[in-house]
Amino acid sequence: MKENKLEKIINLAERRGFVFKSYEVYGGLRGFYDFGHLGVILKNNIKNLWLKDILSMQNIYLIETPIIGPRILYEASGHIENFYDRLVECKSCHNRFREDHLLKGEYGEIKIKDNKALCPLCGGELTEARNFNLMFKTFVGPVEELSTESYLRPETAQGIFINFKNILNSMRAKLPFGIAQIGKSFRNEITPKNFIFRIREFEQMEIEFFVRPEEADKYFEFWVEKRFNWYINFLGIKKENLIKHIQTEEELAHYAKAAVDVYYKFPFGEDEIEGIANRTDYDLKRHMEYSKEDLTYFDEKTKNKIIPYVIEPSAGVERIFFAILCDSYDEDEMPNEKGKLEKRIVLRFKPWLAPIQVAIFPLLSNRENLVKKAKEVYELLKNDFRVYYDESGSIGRRYRRQDEIGTPYCITIDFQTLEDNTVTVRDRDTGNQERINLEEINDYLKDKFKL
Ligand SMILES: [Zn+2]
Structure with a gap:
C-alpha cells in the first residue's frame, strides 16, 4: 500500500470532492487547487479547532488585514531584500x-561537467x-x-506587526499577549x-505572541509544546507520525x-506543517525605523519603554x-450485507473533525413510512450535528460511500423503528451496530462527538 498511498489519497480527494485542480478546464495552473464541499468543511473544522484552542487562553486577539500590501511594508519586513530562491537557468532549453x-x-540525477551541474532536462x-x-x-x-x-503577502504576519499598537490600546492588552490571523498568503x-503541500496560494494560521525579551526563550518552549500537542489532542494525528525538527543555522x-518545525511523515517524506520561531524584536524595530511610528511598549513594572520579542507559531x-x-x-x-468480506477504503477522521458526522438512511427508499420517519430523524439532528440524508442504493453501498468520506456514524431507520422508536447506529471503524431509542439519540451522539 505504501508506494502508491499518495496516489490513492489524491484520487480519493478528487473523486469525493475534497480537492480539485484549479482551472482544469483550461489545462490547469500549477500550484493552485480548489476545495470542494467536503474539503471546505474539513478546512473550516481545522481552523475552528485552532481558534478554539487559542481563544481559550484569553490573551490572544484576532485581526484580519488586507492581502495586498505596499512595497514599503515589504522593504521594512526584509522580504524585498531577503525573500528569494537561488535560481539557475539552462542556456539551451x-x-x-x-x-x-x-x-x-x-x-x-544530475550530471556534472568541469565541477558544474548540468541541466537535468537536456544536459x-x-x-x-x-x-x-x-x-x-x-x-x-x-x-x-x-x-x-x-x-500579495507572503505571510499574514506583517499585517499583525503594524497593528501592534491598535490591539495594545483597543484591547488594553498587557504582555505577554498575542495577535492571531487566519488568511491567504502567496508565494511564487x-x-x-x-x-497541496507546496502551492502558490495557501492559507495560514499565524500568531505573533509578544513577550518581554527576557521571557522569550521560556515562551518559545511553551509554544513548541502547545502547538505540537494540538495536533495530537485536537486533530487526533498519531504521535508517531509527528516530528519536532530543530532548524539549523542555515535553515x-x-x-x-x-x-522548531512540526514535521509530518507524509508518504513522500517528512516535511513541515508548522514552524514556531523566535522572531526577536526584528519586525517591530524594522517597522519603527521605516514608519517612524513608536511601536514600543510601556512596561508598568519597570517604568521602561521596551520593544517586545515575538514568538510566532505559523501553520x-x-x-x-x-x-x-x-x-x-x-x-x-x-x-x-451477505456476510462476505469486501475490501473498503475508510477515512478514520476523529468524530468531531469529520465533514459529515451522521448519515441518515431509510432502509428502503420505496416505503413511504420509512422515508417519512428518516426525514423526521434528519430534522431532529440537523441543528446539533453535520448530517446527511441518503436513500439511494443498498444500505451496504451507502455505508461504503460514507466510510470513504470518513462519516463516523450511520443511522438506519427500519421496520422496527416504526414499532418501538429505535434506530440502528453503525460505527464506521468497527462496523458494529447498536439499537438506540430516538429519545436518547441526541445525548448518545453528543457524547461521541466530544473533543
Ligand atoms: Zn536544458
Whole structure:
C-alpha cells in the first residue's frame, strides 16, 4: 500500500470532492487547487479547532488585514531584500531550477561537467545562480510606478506587526499577549509539488505572541509544546507520525533567532506543517525605523519603554489538511450485507473533525413510512450535528460511500423503528451496530462527538 498511498489519497480527494485542480478546464495552473464541499468543511473544522484552542487562553486577539500590501511594508519586513530562491537557468532549453533543489537531486540525477551541474532536462550548461523573489507583484491604482508597487503577502504576519499598537490600546492588552490571523498568503514557488503541500496560494494560521525579551526563550518552549500537542489532542494525528525538527543555522529565516518545525511523515517524506520561531524584536524595530511610528511598549513594572520579542507559531492550513488525509486513510475488509468480506477504503477522521458526522438512511427508499420517519430523524439532528440524508442504493453501498468520506456514524431507520422508536447506529471503524431509542439519540451522539 505504501508506494502508491499518495496516489490513492489524491484520487480519493478528487473523486469525493475534497480537492480539485484549479482551472482544469483550461489545462490547469500549477500550484493552485480548489476545495470542494467536503474539503471546505474539513478546512473550516481545522481552523475552528485552532481558534478554539487559542481563544481559550484569553490573551490572544484576532485581526484580519488586507492581502495586498505596499512595497514599503515589504522593504521594512526584509522580504524585498531577503525573500528569494537561488535560481539557475539552462542556456539551451531556458528552463529554470532552484539551485538547492537541483543539488539535492529533486529534479532527478544530475550530471556534472568541469565541477558544474548540468541541466537535468537536456544536459545543457547552466547559468550562475541568480536571486528570484518569491513575492507576487502588482500595482494599486491605474499608474504602474514604484510608488504604487504592491505585493500579495507572503505571510499574514506583517499585517499583525503594524497593528501592534491598535490591539495594545483597543484591547488594553498587557504582555505577554498575542495577535492571531487566519488568511491567504502567496508565494511564487519555482517548483510547486506534492499535491497541496507546496502551492502558490495557501492559507495560514499565524500568531505573533509578544513577550518581554527576557521571557522569550521560556515562551518559545511553551509554544513548541502547545502547538505540537494540538495536533495530537485536537486533530487526533498519531504521535508517531509527528516530528519536532530543530532548524539549523542555515535553515533559519532572515528574522529568526531560533525555530522548531512540526514535521509530518507524509508518504513522500517528512516535511513541515508548522514552524514556531523566535522572531526577536526584528519586525517591530524594522517597522519603527521605516514608519517612524513608536511601536514600543510601556512596561508598568519597570517604568521602561521596551520593544517586545515575538514568538510566532505559523501553520499551513492545506498542509495540515493533507496530513489529516494521510493520517486517516486506511484500507481494510468489512463483511457486506451477505456476510462476505469486501475490501473498503475508510477515512478514520476523529468524530468531531469529520465533514459529515451522521448519515441518515431509510432502509428502503420505496416505503413511504420509512422515508417519512428518516426525514423526521434528519430534522431532529440537523441543528446539533453535520448530517446527511441518503436513500439511494443498498444500505451496504451507502455505508461504503460514507466510510470513504470518513462519516463516523450511520443511522438506519427500519421496520422496527416504526414499532418501538429505535434506530440502528453503525460505527464506521468497527462496523458494529447498536439499537438506540430516538429519545436518547441526541445525548448518545453528543457524547461521541466530544473533543
Ligand atoms: Zn536544458
